[in-house]
Amino acid sequence: MTQQSFDVAILGAGLSGRLLAWLLARKGQRVALVERAGPDGSGAAAHVAAAMLAPLAESAIAERRIVDLGIASVDLWRAWIPQLPEPVFFQEDGTLVVWHARDRGEMSMFTSRVRAVAPPELVAARMRALDAAGVAQLEPELAGRFPQGLLLAGEGQLDNRGVLRALLSCVVGHGVHCVWEAGAVEAGDLPRLGVRAGVVVDCRGLGARAAWPARQAGVPGAADAPPASALRGLRGEVVRVHAPDVKLHRPVRMLHPRYPIYIAPKPNDLYVIGATELESEDDSPVSVRSALELLSAAYSLHPAFGEARVLELNVQRRPTLPDHLPAIHIDQEARIVRVNGLYRHGFLIAPAVTEAACEVVQALLDNDPAAHMVPAATRWPGMIAPVSGGAVLH
Numbered sequence: 462m463t464q465q466s467f468d469v470a471i472l473g474a475g476l477s478g479r480l481l482a483w484l485l486a487r488k489g490q491r492v493a494l495v496e497r498a499g500p501d502g503s504g505a506a507a508h509v510a511a512a513m514l515a516p517l518a519e520s521a522i523a524e525r526r527i528v529d530l531g532i533a534s535v536d537l538w539r540a541w542i543p544q545l546p547e548p549v550f551f552q553e554d555g556t557l558v559v560w561h562a563r564d565r566g567e568m569s570m571f572t573s574r575v576r577a578v579a580p581p582e583l584v585a586a587r588m589r590a591l592d593a594a595g596v597a598q599l600e601p602e603l604a605g606r607f608p609q610g611l612l613l614a615g616e617g618q619l620d621n622r623g624v625l626r627a628l629l630s631c632v633v634g635h636g637v638h639c640v641w642e643a644g645a646v647e648a649g650d651l652p653r654l655g656v657r658a659g660v661v662v663d664c665r666g667l668g669a670r671a672a673w674p675a676r677q678a679g680v681p682g683a684a685d686a687p688p689a690s691a692l693r694g695l696r697g698e699v700v701r702v703h704a705p706d707v708k709l710h711r712p713v714r715m716l717h718p719r720y721p722i723y724i725a726p727k728p729n730d731l732y733v734i735g736a737t738e739l740e741s742e743d744d745s746p747v748s749v750r751s752a753l754e755l756l757s758a759a760y761s762l763h764p765a766f767g768e769a770r771v772l773e774l775n776v777q778r779r780p781t782l783p784d785h786l787p788a789i790h791i792d793q794e795a796r797i798v799r800v801n802g803l804y805r806h807g808f809l810i811a812p813a814v815t816e817a818a819c820e821v822v823q824a825l826l827d828n829d830p831a832a833h834m835v836p837a838a839t840r841w842p843g844m845i846a847p848v849s850g851g852a853v854l855h
């Protein structure tokens with residue numbers, strides 16, 4: 462096969478792969494993008510995500526690093542979305558948090574976790590307690606249903622599939638060479654696909670499991686066993702419904718001890734109801750139990766969801782590292798950069814993470830021997846690490 466040379470080859474055209482392809486191509490790099498599945502993004506976790514950009518709401522379960530990456534990334538989305546060649550739904554009208562009276566205890570837990578993790582000035586500026594009238598003013602259709610609520614002002618969401626489509630138009634427009642339906646490839650397969658590159662960036666999400674070995678030291682029998690991976694999938698199930706009788710204006714989170722759910726309104730009366738989070742690699746279809754829980758929670762938020770039409774029941778696994786934080790690993794010798802661990806926060810944090818990865822790739826292309834010490838490494842300590850043969854170098 463004839464070989465074509467590129468500055469950078471990216472494996473995986475999900476969220477991080479497409480963003481990086483765009484960022485690098487617009488800097489003038491010659492880029493190849495190689496994807497296991499087709500251009501519609503249906504092989505990616507990004508295809509099913511609700512794409513909420515909710516740093517404060519997520520601080521109830523995440524670390525401060527996610528909040529900071531999230532705030533930086535929402536600023537980037539705000540700047541980038543207008544640069545995309547197609548309009549993409551992007552909203553910053555806040556998140557409404559509600560709970561039924563019997564679940565009041567969940568609210569105290571939620572607010573104390575947010576206060577413990579998020580920067581105090583952000584909490585003071587953005588978290589507002591609402592009474593029944595306040596809830597009704599924000600979401601008139603919820604009037605009389607919730608005596609209290611919280612507004613997390615400024616939080617956002619976007620149209621996940623719209624962003625994937627628009628990024629694809631961008632990369633095609635910048636002349637990125639796209640290889641679709643390539644099957645499950647690794648860096649070593651690129652020559653077989655006619656691609657030679659100065660740097661390879663691995664954005665395969667969960668498909669990169671083998672490239673993130675867990676530390677085996679001291680585990681009996683580890684030498685014979687296939688290497689365990691530090692990367693695992695967390696099963697998430699979501700429902701997409703068409704609900705023209707419901708008029709919600711912003712994502713609503715409902716606190717509940719067993720079924721904490723969110724309902725994210727998208728254009729054209731579509732609602733994404735999600736999401737389960739199960740410690741499981743199972744990617745079989747949505748279970749009856751999960752469908753019942755998600756749909757009952759939506760119905761209990763607003764009875765008009767009873768007449769909604771179920772369009773899709775989706776499952777994907779979130780690519781997750783043990784500390785639930787994103788990581789960028791650089792194998793300087795092999796000239797491979799690996800971006801992973803976006804977990805349940807890919808849309809929230811991918812802009813800042815891929816910008817940092819872009820700095821690393823540029824440093825490798827410039828043959829900088831300290832590519833792991835780019836300015837982003839100071840901004841996000843610990844996120845960028847040099848590795849050799851899969852092991853992190855200290």
Ligand SMILES: Cc1cc2nc3c(=O)[nH]c(=O)nc-3n(C[C@H](O)[C@H](O)[C@H](O)COP(=O)(O)OP(=O)(O)OC[C@H]3O[C@@H](n4cnc5c(N)ncnc54)[C@H](O)[C@@H]3O)c2cc1C
Pocket residue numbers: 472473474475476477478495496497498502504505506507508509510511512513514643644645646647664665666667668669696697698699735736776777778779780800801802803804805806807808809810
């Ligand atoms: C149910 C659910 C809800 C979510 N909701 C939100 C949310 O509201 N907000 C938020 O911020 N995040 C959310 N997320 C998380 C977000 O979707 C992920 O963090 C993000 O998609 C991860 O991006 P990625 O590029 O690493 O992986 P992916 O988006 O999964 O992309 C990986 C790509 O690599 C390809 N690939 C895999 N293996 C290979 C291979 N061997 N060769 C070639 N290509 C390969 C895949 O086909 C895929 O296209 C949600 C996720 C799920 C599952």
